[in-house]
Amino acid sequence: MAHKPHFYESRFLDRAAHLRQDDAWLRQQLSAVETRILPIWRNHVLVTAEAEPVLAMTSVTEMEIDLDDSAFLGLFDGTAHFAVDLSTHDEPPLGDIGEFLDLRAIGPRMEADEGALAAYARGMLHWHRRHRFCGACGAPTESVWAGHKRHCTNPECGLDHFPRTDPAVIMLIHDGGDQALLARAPSWPEGRHAVLAGFVEPCETLEQAVAREVFEEVGIEITDIAYHSSQPWPFPSNIMLGFTARAVNKEIRLDQNEIAEARWMTRAELRNSPEDETFALPRRDSISYRLIEDWMNS
Numbered sequence: 167m168a169h170k171p172h173f174y175e176s177r178f179l180d181r182a183a184h185l186r187q188d189d190a191w192l193r194q195q196l197s198a199v200e201t202r203i204l205p206i207w208r209n210h211v212l213v214t215a216e217a218e219p220v221l222a223m224t225s226v227t228e229m230e231i232d233l234d235d236s237a238f239l240g241l242f243d244g245t246a247h248f249a250v251d252l253s254t255h256d257e258p259p260l261g262d263i264g265e266f267l268d269l270r271a272i273g274p275r276m277e278a279d280e281g282a283l284a285a286y287a288r289g290m291l292h293w294h295r296r297h298r299f300c301g302a303c304g305a306p307t308e309s310v311w312a313g314h315k316r317h318c319t320n321p322e323c324g325l326d327h328f329p330r331t332d333p334a335v336i337m338l339i340h341d342g343g344d345q346a347l348l349a350r351a352p353s354w355p356e357g358r359h360a361v362l363a364g365f366v367e368p369c370e371t372l373e374q375a376v377a378r379e380v381f382e383e384v385g386i387e388i389t390d391i392a393y394h395s396s397q398p399w400p401f402p403s404n405i406m407l408g409f410t411a412r413a414v415n416k417e418i419r420l421d422q423n424e425i426a427e428a429r430w431m432t433r434a435e436l437r438n439s440p441e442d443e444t445f446a447l448p449r450r451d452s453i454s455y456r457l458i459e460d461w462m463n464s
Contacts, residue, residue, distance in 0.1 A: 171278065172395065172396075172397040172398075172453055172456060173273060173274065173278065173281060173282075173397070173451035173452075174273070174281055174282050174285040174397065174398045174399065174400060174451070175278075175282055175397065175398060176279075176282040176283070176286060176398075177278075177279065177282070178242065178243075178279055179239065179240045179241070179242050179247075179279075179282070179283065179286070180240050180241040180242070181239070181240040182238075182240050182241050183314075185238070185312070186238060186311045186312040186314050187311055187312070189233065192233055192238060192312055193233060195238075195246040195248075196226055196231065196232075196233060196236075196248070197226060198226065198246070199225055199226065199227055200225070200245050200246075201225065201226055201245065201246045201247075201248065202223040202224075202225065202242075202245060202246070202247045202248070203223060203224045203225065203226065203228075203229055203231060203236075203247075203248050203249075203250055204221065204223055204239070204247060204248070204249045204250070204283065204284065204287040205222075205224060205229070205249075205250055205252050205259075205260060205266075206249055206250070206251050206252065206253070206287055206288055206291045207251075207252045207253055207255065207258050207259065207266045208253045208266075209268070209269075209288055209291075209292060209402075210258070210266035210267055210268055210269070211266065211267060211269050211272075211284040211287070211288060212224075212260060212263065212264045212265070212266055213264050213265060213266075213267055213272060213276075214263075214264045214265075215264075215265075216265065216267060216272065217275075218275065219267065219272040219275055219276050220276075220277070220280065221276075221280045221283065221284060222260070222263045222264030222265075223247075224260070224263060228263075229250070229260075231248065231250045233312070234308070234309055235250060235251070235309070236248045236249060236250045236312075236313060237249045237250075237287070237290040237291060237294065237309075237312065237313030237314070238312035238313055238314070239283065239286055239287060239290070242279075242283065247283065249286075249287035249290055249291055249313075250291075251291040251294065251295065253291075253295065269281075269284055269285060269288055269400070269401075270401060273285070273451050274449060274450050274451040281451075282398075285398060285400040286398075286400070288400050289329075289398075289400035289402065289403055290313060290314075290329060292400075292402045292403065293329045293330055293403060294309065294313065294316070297316050297327050297330075298316075300318040300320065300323060300325055300327070301325075301327070302318070302323055302325050303318065303320050303322070303323040303325070305318055305319055305320035305323060306319050307319065307327060314328070314329060315327065315328055316328075329403075330403050331403055331404070331405050332365060332403055332404050332405070333365070333366040333372075333404075333405050333407060334363055334364060334365045334366065334399075334404050334405070334406055334407065335363065335364060335365075335366060335372055335375045335376045335379060335406075335407050335408075335409060336361060336362070336363035336406045336407065336408050336409070336453055336454060336457070337361060337362055337363070337376050337379075337380065337391075337408070337409040337410065337411055337457075338361045338394075338408075338409075338410045338411075338457040338458060338461050339361070339362065339380060339386065339388060339410075339411055339412075339413050340410065340411075340412060340413065340461060341412070341413050341416060341430070342390075342412045342413075344432050344433055345416075345430040345431060345432055346361075346430070346431055346433075346436070346458065346461055347361070347362070347384065347386070347413065347418075347428060347429070347430055347431075348360065348361060348428065348429060348431055348436075348458075349361075349362055349383070349384065349425045349426075349427065349428035349429075350425070350426045350427050350428070351424065351425065351426060352422075352423075352424075352425075352426040354426070355443075355446075356443040357442055357443040357444055357445050357446045358446050358448070359429075359445060359446065359447065359448070360447075360448035360452070360454040360455075361448075361454045361457050361458065362379060362380055362383055362384065363379070363406070363454070364378075364379035364382075364383070366407075372393075372407055372409070373391045373409075376388070376391050376409050376411060377391065377411075380411070382421055382424070383420070383421050383424050383425050383428075384418050384419065384420060384421075384425060384428050385417070385418065385419030385420070385421075386413050386414070386415055386416070386417070386418065386419075387413070387414040387415055388411040388412060388413055388414060389411065389412055389414055390410075390411055390412040391409055391410075391411040392409060392410050392411070393407075393408070393409055394408040394409055394410055394457060394460070395408050395453070395456070396408060396453075397452075397453040397456075399452075399453070406452075406453045408453045408456070408457055410457065410461065416430065418430075433461075433462050436458060436462055437462060
């Protein structure tokens with residue numbers, strides 16, 4: 167079954183991975199006036215307006231960057247795009263071009279392709295900031311492969327580090343009829359609910375992770391586990407793997423360290439969500455909302 171694209175899903179970007187080791191071509195792009203630069207400051211993206219955010223990309227004529235301090239994102243409409251981290255600035259730079267804002271806040275209001283490009287840039291540079299030293303020996307690492315690998319500079323180690331993506335399962339649990347299970351995490355605002363989710367553990371299949379997380383969090387056994395779709399979720403570095411499953415039992419037993427409250431909701435109740443402190447659906451750019459929306463319309 168085909169699904170419409172998720173938020174932050176790069177549909178039209180050519181990542182051009184075969185060019186990441188072509189230093190001559192990359193340096194040529196960094197001197198081309200048409201090349202676009204996406205500045206990131208402390209995980210915030212540069213946009214022109216908060217109400218209707220548009221990426222405020224710059225060119226190499228406006229800001230010089232070095233290949234070693236950037237990440238090549240790929241080709242969009244045939245034009246090379248790079249991300250550059252300006253987090254060392256004490257204050258947000260480039261105020262004459264735009265404003266640095268949190269993608270979590272503005273992502274749902276961005277045009278889909280620009281939101282995906284911003285998410286990709288944010289995710290790559292977040293990884294670089296977190297891996298400046300080798301996890302094996304502690305020596306400094308250096309950026310190579312156009313920012314898609316960091317290499318340990320210790321000749322006795324020489325370990326290569328690659329951008330990290332953490333797999334998490336996210337699942338809509340239904341009763342086989344007209345009810346679905348929604349829950350609220352303790353740290354969320356009052357009323358905010360979503361479907362259950364959790365990280366995949368080592369040597370665990372995705373289906374096993376779905377069943378384990380549901381039982382751990384709400385004490386419900388499930389069956390009929392079915393894959394739905396996946397979504398990049400760069401907050402900071404997740405891939406959300408969406409599933410649906412049918413509950414075998416409906417009695418809820420909460421793990422209160424993970425879940426503050428959970429409830430069974432009918433389609434009519436979800437369609438008429440009050441969107442207040444008594445009950446509210448998840449943010450519209452999330453796969454959680456998409457799972458609920460598709461189930462409501464099924």
